Amino acid sequence: MFLILARWQSLPLYLRTLIGMAIGTVVGLWQGPDAVSLAKPGSILMGLLQMLAAPVAFFAIVHALISTTIEKGKTPQLIRLLVTNTIAAIVIGLTVANLIQPGKRNTLEKEQAQITAQAAQMQDSLLAAKQSAEEATLLDSLYHILDRLPKTVLGPFTDGNVLGVIVLAMMLGIALRKVSPNLPATASVVKVFMDAFIAMLHWIVQLVPFIVLGVVAAEVGQHGFSSFVNLLWLVVAVIAALALQFSYYMLRIRLQSWVTPGLLIRQCRDALTMAFSTASSTATMPLTFECLRNNLKLRKQSANLGALVGANFNNDGTALYEAMAALFIAQLCGIELDFTQQLVVVFCSMAASVGAAGIPSSGLLTMTLVLTAVGLPLEYSLLLIPVDWFLDRFRTMINVSGDMCVACVLDGKTPELDQTSPASTSSSV
Numbered sequence: 001m002f003l004i005l006a007r008w009q010s011l012p013l014y015l016r017t018l019i020g021m022a023i024g025t026v027v028g029l030w031q032g033p034d035a036v037s038l039a040k041p042g043s044i045l046m047g048l049l050q051m052l053a054a055p056v057a058f059f060a061i062v063h064a065l066i067s068t069t070i071e072k073g074k075t076p077q078l079i080r081l082l083v084t085n086t087i088a089a090i091v092i093g094l095t096v097a098n099l100i101q102p103g104k105r106n107t108l109e110k111e112q113a114q115i116t117a118q119a120a121q122m123q124d125s126l127l128a129a130k131q132s133a134e135e136a137t138l139l140d141s142l143y144h145i146l147d148r149l150p151k152t153v154l155g156p157f158t159d160g161n162v163l164g165v166i167v168l169a170m171m172l173g174i175a176l177r178k179v180s181p182n183l184p185a186t187a188s189v190v191k192v193f194m195d196a197f198i199a200m201l202h203w204i205v206q207l208v209p210f211i212v213l214g215v216v217a218a219e220v221g222q223h224g225f226s227s228f229v230n231l232l233w234l235v236v237a238v239i240a241a242l243a244l245q246f247s248y249y250m251l252r253i254r255l256q257s258w259v260t261p262g263l264l265i266r267q268c269r270d271a272l273t274m275a276f277s278t279a280s281s282t283a284t285m286p287l288t289f290e291c292l293r294n295n296l297k298l299r300k301q302s303a304n305l306g307a308l309v310g311a312n313f314n315n316d317g318t319a320l321y322e323a324m325a326a327l328f329i330a331q332l333c334g335i336e337l338d339f340t341q342q343l344v345v346v347f348c349s350m351a352a353s354v355g356a357a358g359i360p361s362s363g364l365l366t367m368t369l370v371l372t373a374v375g376l377p378l379e380y381s382l383l384l385i386p387v388d389w390f391l392d393r394f395r396t397m398i399n400v401s402g403d404m405c406v407a408c409v410l411d412g413k414t415p416e417l418d419q420t421s422p423a424s425t426s427s428s429v
Contacts, residue, residue, distance in 0.1 A: 013205065014389035020209035021216050021386045028220025035221030038214035039382075045211050046368070046378040048204050052197055053368040054157055057352055058169045059194035064312040065173025066180070067187040078305055081406050082313050086353070089245050089316035089398075090346050093324040096241040102233035103331025162373040163344065166351040201365065208364075208385060215382045231387050234328050238391050241320055242398045249405040257408040258415050259296060267295035268404055275400040279392045284400055285311045292404065298411045306407020315353035316402040317395030318366065322349040326370045329380045341374045348373045364388060 008016065028035045155164060180186040219228070250261040265272070268291040275284045289307035292298045298306075326345050330337050337345065352366035367381050 009206075013208065016209040017212050017385065017389055020211075020213040024213040024216030025220050027213070028217040031217065032221050035217040037218075039218035039379075040214075042211050042215050042382045043379055045204065045207060046382065049201075049365060049368045050372065050378065052201050052204070053365050053372070054162065054165045056194070056197045056201060056365060057162075057369055058157075058165050059190055059197060061166065061169035061351065062173040062176070063187060063190045063194050065170065066176050066183055066190065068309050068312055077410065078309065078406070081409055082310070085249075085314060085316050085402055085405065086319050086350050087346075088248055089320040089402075090323045090349055092244050092248070093238075093241045093320035094327060094342065094346075096237050096244070097324045097327040097331075100233065100237040100240070101331055102230055102237045103328040103333075162348060162369045165369075166348065170351070205364075211382065212385050216386065219383070228386075230328075230332060231383065234324070234384075235387055235391065237328075238321060238324055239394060241324060242317060242394050245316060245320060245398055246401055249401050253405055253408045256413070257411060258413050259298075259408045259411070264296065264404060264408065267291060271400055271404075272397055275397045276393045279389070279396045281311050281315065281396055281399045281403075284396075288400055288403055292407050296408075297415065298407055299416050302407045302411040305410055306403045306405075310403035310406045311399075314402045314406055315399045317398030319349040319353040320398070321391060321395045322352060322366055322370050325367055325381070325384055326374065326376065329371065329376050330374075332380060332383075333377060335376065337374060344373050345370060 011019075024038075027038070031038075153168065157165065176186055177183065250264075253259055253264060254261055268288070271284055271288040271291045274287055275281065278284060285307055288311075289303055292303040292307055293300060323345050326349075327337065327342075348370045349366075352369045364381070364385065367384070368378060371378050371381060
């Protein structure tokens with residue numbers, strides 16, 4: 001028994017998830033509608049994730065803000081790059097999701113009938129809010145978002161106010177940078193708490209293959225394979241959006257850096273390959289820096305800011321995926337997100353991606369934050385688990401590509417004079 005458990009634990013999580021999905025398919029075909037009860041443990045998992053999501057995000061954001069060293073003179077340009085890249089990613093993601101509408105593809109009538117009853121109350125409240133103001137302006141939407149900020153420090157952790165958690169974490173991180181006499185020591189203390197909550201998160205993540213088994217069995221037993229058509233459309237939509245984001249990076253590099261897109265891909269392809277294979281920006285970070293500094297010959301400051309700082313703050317692929325997945329679930333549930341709610345999705349996706357690179361299964365965790373912020377049902381995010389491991393590799397590669405884009409743009413239009421340009425040796429690579 002212990003030998004079987006040890007061998008099971010030695011398998012990669014994605015492989016265990018695929019095994020759970022395969023067994024769930026067989027069980028669903030065998031049990032039929034009776035398999036619906038197997039999905040109930042999923043609600044317990046989402047409850048545990050919701051419990052840990054707020055403190056993990058809080059400590060991750062605070063740690064990212066206080067542990068990052070940014071050389072003077074580059075801060076304004078770096079912030080502009082990070083913000084514009086992330087906004088571009090989310091706009092691309094929402095645009096593609098609204099055009100393709102993966103959540104509305106092959107929607108099942110039975111499921112829609114059940115969902116309509118659940119969504120009616122939410123839709124009524126949205127209509128009532130819209131009737132009270134004939135046309136909400138951007139300023140009105142911002143006021144509405146600000147009105148949701150908590151009135152107490154502990155409030156966000158007790159009432160599920162995700163916006164409050166994010167705002168409080170950002171304020172505390174910035175404040176600690178100003179008042180802490182020993183910032184590295186403070187960052188170490190924060191990291192201890194963050195690591196403790198991540199350890200608890202890791203325990204829950206180990207249950208994911210079994211939860212996938214139950215969710216897949218319930219879906220196959222009730223609806224056959226039709227419900228997974230929507231997931232295939234989501235995969236297509238996300239990959240298309242990530243490809244557009246990569247093209248955006250290459251265009252920005254072509255216009256704002258001495259590096260050419262072709263040269264970047266040739267010299268940094270090892271880092272991109274590692275990002276895809278490991279699905280971890282943190283694990284890829286040393287190789288990213290090495291490729292930027294030694295292969296591409298960027299200035300050390302530019303490579304530092306792109307690879308090291310960007311790994312914490314420049315997770316555009318994650319932000320894009322969170323925004324698209326939230327809209328996908330809303331479409332699947334027949335819920336129309338208004339302009340204010342989509343602004344909340346944008347803000348939460350941007351903030352939740354900060355520091356997410358070092359968190360295992362961060363996509364599932366940050367998805368919990370985003371869905372909670374706009375009041376979408378958390379249980380539908382379990383449907384994303386079978387494809388999340390696959391999409392995670394693509395969005396991690398985009399995260400690393402974004403770090404490279406930041407480094408190249410910061411390096412400017414001229415290469416460092418005391419370095420030999422790799423262009424002359426690129427043909428031998």
